Amino acid sequence: MEETIAIPTPGRRPWRRHLNKLRWLVLTLVFAMLLLLPMISLYQTYVAAHGYDLLSPAQQRFYDFMEMLTSPFTSDPEKGLDAIKGTTWSGRFFGLQLSDPLAVLGQIAAGFTLYWPFVLSALIPVAATLLLGRIYCGWICPATFLYELNSNVAALLRRAGLNFGRKRLDRRFKYLVLFLGLVLSAVFGSVWVALIYPPAIIGRELYYAIALNGFGVGAVFFVLTLLFDILVARRGFCRYLCPGGALYSLLGRYRLLRIRRDVRNCNDCVKCNAICEFGLNPMRDDFGQECNNCSACIAACPTDALSFGIAIRDLPNQGDGHLGPRYRRQRAAGKEAS
Amino acid sequence: MSSEMNRRRFVAAALKTAATVLLASGLPAAKTLARGVIRYRMRFLRPPGALKESDFVARCIRCGRCAEVCPNRCIRYFDLENGLEATGTPYIIPREQACILCMKCGQACPTGAIQPLQHQLEDVLAGVKMGHARVEKQLCLSYQGQTCGVCYRACPLQGIAMRVGRLEQPHVLDGCVGCGLCERSCIQMPQAIRIIPAHG
Numbered sequence: 453m454e455e456t457i458a459i460p461t462p463g464r465r466p467w468r469r470h471l472n473k474l475r476w477l478v479l480t481l482v483f484a485m486l487l488l489l490p491m492i493s494l495y496q497t498y499v500a501a502h503g504y505d506l507l508s509p510a511q512q513r514f515y516d517f518m519e520m521l522t523s524p525f526t527s528d529p530e531k532g533l534d535a536i537k538g539t540t541w542s543g544r545f546f547g548l549q550l551s552d553p554l555a556v557l558g559q560i561a562a563g564f565t566l567y568w569p570f571v572l573s574a575l576i577p578v579a580a581t582l583l584l585g586r587i588y589c590g591w592i593c594p595a596t597f598l599y600e601l602n603s604n605v606a607a608l609l610r611r612a613g614l615n616f617g618r619k620r621l622d623r624r625f626k627y628l629v630l631f632l633g634l635v636l637s638a639v640f641g642s643v644w645v646a647l648i649y650p651p652a653i654i655g656r657e658l659y660y661a662i663a664l665n666g667f668g669v670g671a672v673f674f675v676l677t678l679l680f681d682i683l684v685a686r687r688g689f690c691r692y693l694c695p696g697g698a699l700y701s702l703l704g705r706y707r708l709l710r711i712r713r714d715v716r717n718c719n720d721c722v723k724c725n726a727i728c729e730f731g732l733n734p735m736r737d738d739f740g741q742e743c744n745n746c747s748a749c750i751a752a753c754p755t756d757a758l759s760f761g762i763a764i765r766d767l768p769n770q771g772d773g774h775l776g777p778r779y780r781r782q783r784a785a786g787k788e789a790s
Numbered sequence: 791m792s793s794e795m796n797r798r799r800f801v802a803a804a805l806k807t808a809a810t811v812l813l814a815s816g817l818p819a820a821k822t823l824a825r826g827v828i829r830y831r832m833r834f835l836r837p838p839g840a841l842k843e844s845d846f847v848a849r850c851i852r853c854g855r856c857a858e859v860c861p862n863r864c865i866r867y868f869d870l871e872n873g874l875e876a877t878g879t880p881y882i883i884p885r886e887q888a889c890i891l892c893m894k895c896g897q898a899c900p901t902g903a904i905q906p907l908q909h910q911l912e913d914v915l916a917g918v919k920m921g922h923a924r925v926e927k928q929l930c931l932s933y934q935g936q937t938c939g940v941c942y943r944a945c946p947l948q949g950i951a952m953r954v955g956r957l958e959q960p961h962v963l964d965g966c967v968g969c970g971l972c973e974r975s976c977i978q979m980p981q982a983i984r985i986i987p988a989h990g
Contacts (some may be wrong), residue, residue, distance in 0.1 A: 489858070490858070493857075493858045493859070496861070497860070497861050497862070497863050500861040501861075537855060537858060537859065537898065538853060538854075538855045538858065538898075538900075539853060539854065539855075541851065541852075541853050542851060542853040542855065542900045542901075543853075543855070544898075549900060551851075551900055555851045555853070558851065559848070559849060559851055559901055562847075562848040562849075563845065563848035563849055565848075565849075567849070567901055567902045569900070569902070570900050570901045570902065573900060640875055641844055641847060641848045641875075642847045642848060642874075642875040642876075643847075643848070643849075643850065643851050643852065644874075646851055646852040646878060647852070647874075647877055647878065652851075652852065652853075655853070655854065656852060656853070656854050656867075656878060659854045659857070659858065660854075660867065663857070663858075664857065664866060664867065665866075668867070668869040668878075669869050669870050669877065670878070
C-alpha cells in the first residue's frame, strides 16, 4: 500500500499550536491571584477596622489603590471579596473547597486520621489528574511559572557561555522524596511535606511577604531550588525531587489525555525534545507518567506532528519520522532495490 | 549465586528489622526527642478552637488561610524559631495583638485543626480554651491601690471570665477562654495580667 505523506499546508496551522500560550496565560493568572489575594485580605482588614485615619500614609495609598481596583466589582469589600480565598495548596474557589492531594496525603500520614470535609476537597484535583495527567504541574502550579522563567534564565546563561545545569539524575528519585516525606511526617506527627513542596511554599511566602512581616524560611528554600535548577539540572526540582510531582505522576499514569506523534508528519527535527522541560523524548513517543501535558512540544513542532489524543497508553516507539531524512533515504533505497 | 541470594535475604531482613524497631520503639522516642527539644521556647497561643498541640501540628497543613480571614490581624506564622515541627503553623502573641473571638479562622480552616465554631457564647465557652489569664498582683495597679479596671473593660466575657472586686481589682474566673484581650489592654509595663497557654 502506498503511503501518503501529508505536507502541512502553509497558512492553515491547527489551533492547538496556541495551547502553550493559553497555558502561560493560565499560569500568569494563577500567579497574579496569589499576589492579589493577600492584598485583598489586607485591604479587608483595613476596611473592617474602620480606621482609615489611623493608617500610615503608605497604608492609605495602598487602601486607595485597592479601593480603586475593587470598587467596580463590589461596594462592600468586607463581604464582597470573599469569592476566592486561600492558595493552590488549599483554597475556596466560588464556594468550592479545593485542596492539593499531597496536602490530604500528608495530613493522613501525620495524624493517621481522616477528616472527611478535607479529604473530599481533593476529589476534583484527583479526578482531574486521573483523566488529564499532571496538568496541575504544567498548567496551574505557581512554582512552574517561576521555574520555567528560571529555565529561560539558564538558557540565556548557557548562550553566554556558562554551560552548566546539564546533569541528568534518576527521575525515580522524587518517589523516594514523596515516600520519605510521608514517613517523616508520620514519625514526627507533623505535615512536613508542606515544607518542601514549592507551590505550597510560594502561596504561603507570598502571603507572608505581602500581608504579614516579610519572607520566611520557605523563600530561602525556594531560592535554593532555583539555583539547583540553574546550576545542576534543568528543571531539576520538578523532574527529580518534587514530592507533589511524584504523586501527580503516579495518579496520572493511566491518564486519558495524551500527546501523540503522527509519524507521517514528523521530520525528526528534535525541537520537541529540546523544548521539553521534563527531558522526555516526544520524538520517539516516550512520554510516560512524567509528561504533564503542557503542550510546549506541540507548539514547537514545525510540522504539526504532535497533537492531543485520547488513549490509556502511549504509542510504542514508531521509529523515524516519515518526513525525516533518514526515513526518506531508506525509502528511496528500498524502492531502488524493488 | 547462593551467596548473592543470601546477601539479598540478609539485607531484606535487616531492613525489615530496622523498620520494625523504628516503628515500635524509635517512633515515640523520636517524637519525644523532637518535641522536648523544640517546644515551648516562647509563650504563644494557638487560634481559638485549635485542637491540643500534638493533634494540631498533625492536622495543620500550613495553608495560611486562618490569618487570611482574621479581621484583627492577630494570627502570625512560625518560621523556624519554634522548631521545624511548628514551622508554618499559626500562633498568637496576645500582648501584640489579641484574639477577638470572631471564630472566622475555624470556619476557614480546611482541615479541622481549628474546629469550626460559631460566633456564639455557647460555642466559644464549649470549644475555646487558648489559655487562662493570671494576674500578677505586685504589678497590677488596682491591687496597688490605684483604681484601674482596664482589663475588665477589655474582657469580652465579663462576668464569665472575669469579675472585679474592690478598687476594680480583677479576679479571673474559670470561664476564661484565654483570648488575651486583657493582656493586650493592660496599661502596665510589663503587663500585670497575662495568658498562661493551655495547648497541651
